[in-house]
Amino acid sequence: MAAAIIPALIMHKVHKFRTLNQKLASDIRKQHPSITHPSQWKLLPTVAGICLCSLIALVAAWRCWGWAGLTKSGDRATASLAIVGGLGLIVSLVVAYRKQSSTERTESSRQINAAMQLLGEDLPTKRNAGVFALLDIGDRNQEVRQQIVNQLCRYLRTRRKDDASVEAAIISELSQRLGHYGYPHWEDMDLDLHGATITEPFDISNAHIFSINCEKTQFRAAFVMENANIKGTALFMEAEFEAPVNITFTTFEGDANFRNIAFHDSTSFGYSNFMKDTYFYSSRFHDPVTFQYVSFTGRANFNSITIYSSIDLSTAVFKRKGSFLNIRCNNPVAETEVTNLRRKLRHPPSNTSPVAED
Numbered sequence: 001m002a003a004a005i006i007p008a009l010i011m012h013k014v015h016k017f018r019t020l021n022q023k024l025a026s027d028i029r030k031q032h033p034s035i036t037h038p039s040q041w042k043l044l045p046t047v048a049g050i051c052l053c054s055l056i057a058l059v060a061a062w063r064c065w066g067w068a069g070l071t072k073s074g075d076r077a078t079a080s081l082a083i084v085g086g087l088g089l090i091v092s093l094v095v096a097y098r099k100q101s102s103t104e105r106t107e108s109s110r111q112i113n114a115a116m117q118l119l120g121e122d123l124p125t126k127r128n129a130g131v132f133a134l135l136d137i138g139d140r141n142q143e144v145r146q147q148i149v150n151q152l153c154r155y156l157r158t159r160r161k162d163d164a165s166v167e168a169a170i171i172s173e174l175s176q177r178l179g180h181y182g183y184p185h186w187e188d189m190d191l192d193l194h195g196a197t198i199t200e201p202f203d204i205s206n207a208h209i210f211s212i213n214c215e216k217t218q219f220r221a222a223f224v225m226e227n228a229n230i231k232g233t234a235l236f237m238e239a240e241f242e243a244p245v246n247i248t249f250t251t252f253e254g255d256a257n258f259r260n261i262a263f264h265d266s267t268s269f270g271y272s273n274f275m276k277d278t279y280f281y282s283s284r285f286h287d288p289v290t291f292q293y294v295s296f297t298g299r300a301n302f303n304s305i306t307i308y309s310s311i312d313l314s315t316a317v318f319k320r321k322g323s324f325l326n327i328r329c330n331n332p333v334a335e336t337e338v339t340n341l342r343r344k345l346r347h348p349p350s351n352t353s354p355v356a357e358d
Contacts, residue, residue, distance in 0.1 A: 108144050111137050112151070119155060127166045135173050139184050149174070149189045157196040168200045178207035188231065193217050201243075204228060211254070214239050225250055236261055247272060255298075258283055269294050280305055291316045302327065307334040313341050 115137065118130030131152065138148040152170050160167070177186040187208050194215040203224040211232035217239045227249040234256040245267040255276045261283040270292040277298040283305050290312040300322040308330045314337075324342065329335040 108137060108141050112144065112147070116151060119151075124163055124165055127163060128169055131166060131169050131173065135177070138177075138186065145186050146189055149186070149191065153192050153196075156193060156198065159197075164200060167198070171198075171200060171202055171204075175204050175207065178204055178209055190232075194235075211235075219243065219245075222246070230254065230256075233257070241265065241267070251275065252278070255279075263287070263289060268292075274298060274300070277301075285309065285311060288312075293317075295319070296322060299323070304328075306330065307338070310334050311337055313337075314344070 112134065115130045115133035118126050118133060121127055121130070134148045134151060138145040152174065156167065156170060174186075177184065178189060179185075185208075188210040190210050191204075191212045194213045194217060196214075197218045197220070199220045201221040201224070202219055203222075205224055205226040205228060207225070207228045209228070209230055211234070212230060213233075213235045215235050215237045217236070219240065220242045222243045222245075223241055224246045226246055229251045231253045233254045234252050237257050237259045238261065239258075240262045242264045244265045245263060248268055248270045250272045252272070252274045253276070256274055256278045259279045259281045261280075263283065263285045264287065266287045267285060267289040270290055271294065273295045275297045277300075278296055279301045281301050281303050285305065286308045288310045289307075292312060292315050294313075294316045296316065296318045297320065299320050300318055303323050303325040304327070306328045310331075310333050324338070327338055329338055
């Protein structure tokens with residue numbers, strides 16, 4: 001009897017999944033007319049695997065019920081088919097979940113495209129509407145948050161006119177979501193602002209992000225990144241800060257590169273923790289800069305920096321070798337501070353390493 005049941009069961013499963021595959025292919029054609037040959041064979045390995053597993057489960061159940069004392073073929077077949085039916089129910093739930101997920105992704109893509117069209121409008125009010133539409137989609141769907149962050153960062157990288165309110169909205173709303181205490185919390189995002197010109201105050205305090213790229217970015221207003229955490233790399237090479245910079249109580253878990261930067265206003269890195277290598281090579285500090293109680297766990301490279309006002313490294317801790325070669329000081333106060341720093345670190349505490357000198 002099992003020999004008759006098994007082929008029928010397999011053919012039933014194959015027919016069921018063939019019908020589902022055809023329906024999915026039809027849906028794809030309706031939603032994307034340009035796709036003339038959607039992949040109709042993606043479910044084939046799944047179907048074959050399910051049929052094989054069903055066959056194995058049926059044979060195993062048939063034998064197990066025999067060992068358990070069910071000697072009548074009809075009873076054994078009924079019990080075995082009940083188990084296989086349970087497997088079929090699980091498979092149906094998995095397929096339904098996959099279909100629902102596909103539908104949700106399609107709907108999210110449609111909504112994102114509509115919001116992006118608003119973001120490309122001429123009127124700032126419509127662009128603002130596009131920003132909030134994108135953010136609302138991300139609040140409801142965690143899977144598209146990085147995509148939305150990418151789109152908003154790309155907008156900030158483009159040359160724009162009359163959009164101070166749009167730029168401020170993007171920065172403010174992203175800051176709230178990236179912040180560790182924000183809700184909903186968009187965690188571990190990548191921020192790519194390379195080459196952008198930011199005219200509004202940029203504040204991402206309390207943000208927990210994965211990486212940030214501000215290479216060659218111009219910040220014309222205040223930059224604040226207080227009590228933040230960056231798990232990956234932080235790239236600021238050749239950036240320009242025209243207003244005060246506050247990067248305090250922030251942890252950099254990856255390399256931090258501040259090479260060849262122009263700091264035109266007061267700057268503070270106080271109480272921050274650089275866990276990997278840090279580079280300030282060839283940067284220029286036009287106003288006072290402080291590194292009060294900063295911890296450099298990796299290598300710290302301050303070679304060829306230019307100090308026009310003053311620098312405070314008196315309480316900074318260098319746990320590995322720091323390098324201070326070819327430092328240029330444009331006033332006696334800065335020169336005295338650098339000399340005192342070298343004197344202090346010539347015989348460092350036991351938990352630090354000496355610095356390289358000129």
